[in-house]
């Protein structure tokens with residue numbers, strides 16, 4: 001049995017959707033950000049980073065979305081959520097690494113500026129750059145989307161990750177409607193039965 005620790009509106013949606021796509025046997029444990037539960041002693045004992053997602057497995061606890069997505073895919077090969085072909089797998093990792101290291105970080109500058117500075121004026125100036133940086137990232141994703149899915153003709157966990165981050169664009173002041181391929185991709189992901197089952201829990 002797997003237990004996913006998650007919060008609504010966060011990057012943990014990608015891992016939740018991947019568990020459902022995989023047909024995994026899992027339970028959810030919701031973390032209440034409103035009360036700062038992510039920094040509680042009980043949660044820090046599970047994930048000392050104080051972030052979601054965290055996936056508790058028989059082997060131990062796994063954090064970091066890329067690692068969790070790849071681990072779910074590897075444990076449920078029948079769901080074919082990561083390509084076997086080394087080049088295509090590397091391309092999927094290329095996209096996921098961009099999301100984790102660049103686009104998610106750009107988004108975090110809106111509400112989490114305290115990670116980088118104690119100066120309220122710096123927080124304001126970081127917030128002011130969010131829309132511009134997210135638009136640049138969205139433009140790169142848009143120009144790389146050439147088929148139905150991030151890898152062209154086949155769905156993978158990278159699509160769940162892209163979809164989750166792209167859902168933040170409107171709230172970051174970047175209308176998704178300005179990116180026709182990404183908009184169509186989002187609709188395609190949201191229409192998948194497994195994704196449709198998890199989405200209501202994140203609204």
Ligand SMILES: N[C@@H](CCC(=O)N[C@@H](CS)C(=O)NCC(=O)O)C(=O)O
Pocket residue numbers: 009010011012038050051052053063064065066100112
């Ligand atoms: N690199 C981590 C980032 C996880 C992360 O930053 N999660 C955010 C939610 S989107 C979080 O838990 N934030 C809580 C906080 O900053 O207090 C991943 O990709 O899983």
